[in-house]
Amino acid sequence: MDPDVVLAIMNIVLAGMFGAVIGSFTNVCIYRIPEHRTVVKGHSMCMTCGHELGALDLVPIFSWLFLGGKCRYCKTPISSRYIKIESLTALMYMVMAATHLSMFLDPMDVDPMKNIFPFIELCALFIMINIVIVEMMIQHDTGSSMYRLSLALGIDFAVQVISRILGVATDESVSGELCEKLASWGVEILVGAVIAFAAVVLAVLLANRPKELSKYFHDSKYRAVRTSDVFAIVLGACIGIIPAAVAATVYLIGRIMIGNKKSVKYLGIVLASGAAVGYFAYCAFQVI
Ligand SMILES: [Zn+2]
Secondary structure, eight states: OHHHHHHHHHHHHHHHHHHHHHHHHHHHHHGGGGGGGOOOSSSBBTTTTBBBBOGEEEEEHHHHHHHHBBBBOOOOOOOOOHHHHHHHHHHHHHHHHHHHHHHHSTTTTTTTHHHHHHHHHEEEEEHHHHHHHHHHHHHHHOOOOSHHHHHHHHHHHHHHHHHHHHHHHHHHGGGGHHHHHHHHHHHHHHHHHHHHHHHHHHHHHHHHHHHGGHHHOOGGGGGGHHHHHHHHHHHHHHOOOOHHHHHHHHHHHHHHHTSSSSSGGGGHHHHHHHHHHHHHHHHHHHOO
C-alpha cells in the first residue's frame, strides 16, 4: 500500500480516538457545567449507586458496549447519550482530519510555517465542534436561550480570522497579492452573511404575520427565535458561500416549519448539522 495512504488512514484513526476521548470529556461538561461543578477535578461515579468508576469503566465508547449499557456495580442502565456523543465527536474529528490531510502528509521540516495555519484552523474546528455539542445539549436539557452558542461561534470566528490574516501576512509569495486575497476572502464572508441574512428575513416574514412583525424585534417572547436567527447569520458569515447556502436553506426550511414556537431551540441542532454537511460537501467539492 502507498505509504501516504497508510499515513492518511493512521491519522484519521488517531483523530477518531482523540475525538472519542474528547467526547468523553464533553459528556462531563454537559452534566457538570449546569450544576456549576468543576470539570477538571473529581472522579466520575454512577449516577444511581454512586460507585466510583474505575479506568475500565471509563474507556470511551468501548466501556459502554462491553458493559451492555449497564453500570458494572448496580446494573442500572446507563443513558445511551454517553456513547452517542463519544461516537459523534469521534466521527466529526475523523472527518475534520480527513479534510486537513495535506497538513499531515506534508513533511514539517520542509516548510514548518506552511502547516501552522491549517493546524490552527483544525484546532479551532475541533474546539468549535465540542463547544457546539456541549452548548446544544445544555440548551436541550435546560431549555435556555442560545446566546452562549452565538458567543462560542464568535470566538471561533475570531480565531479563524486571526489565523487567516496571519497566514496571508506571513506568506512571502502572496505579499504582492495581499490586498487581493483579503478582498476575495472578505467578499466570501460578506456573501455568506448576506445569504444567511436573506434566509432569516424570508423566514421571519413567513413565520410572523406582517402585523406582528414589529413585535419580533422587541418582544421578549421572540428572544429564542432572535438569538437563533443571529446565530444563523454569524454561522453563514463564518463558513463561506457554498456551506452558507446549504446551511441557510436548512435553516429556512426548519425555521418556517417551527415558526416562533419554543422548540425553535432545537433548530440550532438542525442548523449545525446543515452547516457541517455543507462544510464537508464544500471540502469534497474542492478535492474533486
Ligand atoms: Zn451504579
